Amino acid sequence: MQKIERELIFQAQPQGVMEGLFERIGAKIEHLFMKKGFLLVIVGFLLGRALILAKIAPFALPFFAAVFLMRKEKTGQAAIALVLGALSTSIPSAGFTFGSIGAFFIFHLIFSKISKNQLKMLPINVFVASLVTRLTLTYISMHEITYYDVMMSFIEAGLGYILTLIFIQSVPLLSTRRRKQALKNEEIICLIILFASVLTGTIGWSFYNISVEHVLSRYLVLLFAFVGGAAIGSTVGVVTGLILSLANVASLYQMSLLAFSGLLGGLLKDGKKYGVAIGLMIGTLLIGLYGEGTNELMPTIFESCLAMFMFFLTPQSFISRIAKFIPGTDEHAQEQQQYMRKIRDVTAKRVEQFSRLFQALSNSFNYHGLNGHEEDDQQKEIDYFLSNITEKTCQTCFRKSKCWEENFNTTYDYMVEIMHECENQPKKQSSSLQREWNNHCVKAAKVYEEIKQELSFYHANQRLKKQVKESRRLVADQLLGVSQVMEDFAKEIQRERENHQLQEDQIIEALAGMGIELGQIDIYSLKSGNVDIEISIPYCHGTGEAEKVIAPMLSDILGETIVVKKEECAPYPHGYCHVTLGSARAYVVETGVAHAAKGGALISGDCYSTIELGAGKYAIAISDGMGNGERAYLESNETLVLLQKILQSGIEEKVAIKSVNSVLSLRTTDEIFSTLDLAMIDLQDASVKFLKIGSSPSFIKRGEQIKKIEASNLPIGIIKDFEVDVVSEQLKSGDLLIMMSDGVFEGPSHVENYDVWMKRKLKEIQSEDPQAVADIILEEVIRTSGQIQDDMTVIVAKIKHNIPKWAAIPVYPSKKAQ
Known part of the structure; x- marks a missing residue:
């Protein structure tokens, strides 16, 4: 049975086994080439062979210097490979x-004493070492040094100086794995120069x-043209052809062939590998006929065909890995998008963790108020209270055993009754209870006295515990x-931008039908009431085309x-204006x-605020600090500032007001309170x-009707816990x-009924202008009243459609976005 199961599993997963085998082989090859440095050995051998004009060898020492700086443990392998090459x-x-x-090495010891900056001194070291070695060997072999020899030695040393700077950028790319970082343009060029220099060793x-160098150079052009497009392909062709032509002047036409083939292959990359291969073949035929003529055309065609054959055999996974490091490619964009998605998910997860933490803290703070054992706790408090009394009175009494062992319930009930009587009637005691207690206890008067004294501490302890409990509840609500808020924020982070390609095409088509050209359009949201669109249009010369035409359409x-x-607007003609469009609010508030x-003082204790919150809400608030003057102003202003910050953070109105109340009530012991009308x-x-x-009533005027709005809440800061009464109403346009x-x-001192007086005055006002009504x-x-007896503030808001x-500009129904 087990044998049959193993066979079924093996037959069901052959593909997974093969994929795992290929992955292990690829990992071993990568370990051999990257970790063990075998790739550096191959590159070193070919660079050791590379020559320019069959005499100048500027590649070997810069490569050795770069390996010495970046991978010092591989220096010996690189040196042996260079010498053998x-x-x-x-x-x-x-x-x-x-x-x-x-x-x-000799000059390295000298320059290391001059400067500790190896990166700065390394090119100079290469320049001096190359120059001294070439002049010394020339003198030993020729017994003289001519001006030509000096000039060629300086050219070789100068090229070594430049190549050292290039190889410092490119050698690390051959010896380490880069997973997330994209290659910079400078790094791409340096890497191409390194590849071309290596190909020079195959001449x-x-x-x-x-x-061989023709085949490999064309394969390199095919690869990079397919990965990076026309720009990268032509760049690789120019750089590779230039370096190969420096090594062999007879191959100068190869630069044109490679550059033209890279350009055509990049332009035809949408045709996949076949399109890039066709680009190389077209370039080979055109440049081959021009450079070599028909007699030598067949070998160069065979070279291109062999390069294409190698290109077709190249695994797509290898090409995709290279493309991830080239900016502008789809693979690179996907890699960056995946990386950003991972960062977003990690951030959202952390925010969710904080949200759960605050929720757990809230439950912890609120636990003691929700456990439902208030009666048991109160009974325990009474027991602790009576134990303190008995400790001071009954502990030394000779009738202790008779009262508390033989008649425990009777004694306990009497003392509880006395305690409640002292709480309710501290100055007058019941004569019957007092007479019964005197008959029961020999220290009746002392017990009475101790109960009265301990009650003050008992009540203080109860108030303190109640305050702690209320503070816990406030903190729990705030947490x-x-x-x-953090949970909603985490959901917003995780919400990806929706794909609105169809709607974008429909909008572009509809606007184009009306003769309006769009440079770019990005739709972030099409949710009703929350539309968010960004567009770029050609320079409009300040005519307001977006407001007058595009938005109505x-x-x-x-x-x-x-x-x-x-x-x-564009800062210059022929540029593009960037416009952000969104949903208009259904109502506005004036x-x-x-x-x-x-x-008539300069500073009022009243403060007010009118703000539009991001959630499509408009807040109007008035705060009146206790008293008048600067101190009352500071109190009311602080109330509004705290409220505004908390509301803008997205916290619900009730929790926001409770938070402001707790902050103000816990902040100081001064009896400074403030009202809030929101x-x-x-x-x-x-x-x-x-x-x-704690605020005054508000009124809604709708034509001749006046409606009063009021609620009964104490001012902020008086008590630490209170329930906020919320009154909801529906307004209409014109209210x-x-x-x-x-x-x-x-304000009116002689008026007996303020409501009736205020309603009558509001009915008499004929103006609909909010500022005029307030004045x-x-x-x-x-x-x-005849005078300004108190700080006065009145805000009038008019609701309008x-x-x-x-007006909207109609377009054809078929053009409307669905």
């Missing part, structure tokens, strides 16, 4: 390579009249509010009013404010929530919302 060309070349490496290798396309949220300080208006449906904390401080509502109310109150400045 040079020995394969000629003995003098091997002697120069060996001598220059030795001179490098002279051929079989059946086919040159729960923060937890909810989008309003008809999307079926809701779209307005320009932000516009950045406010008017009138205020005066007590006695109205939260939803700009989408005109609903309003009133949260009144006036009047909010005022107590200085305005209770009239304040003027009437001051004129009626949001009528766009420009």
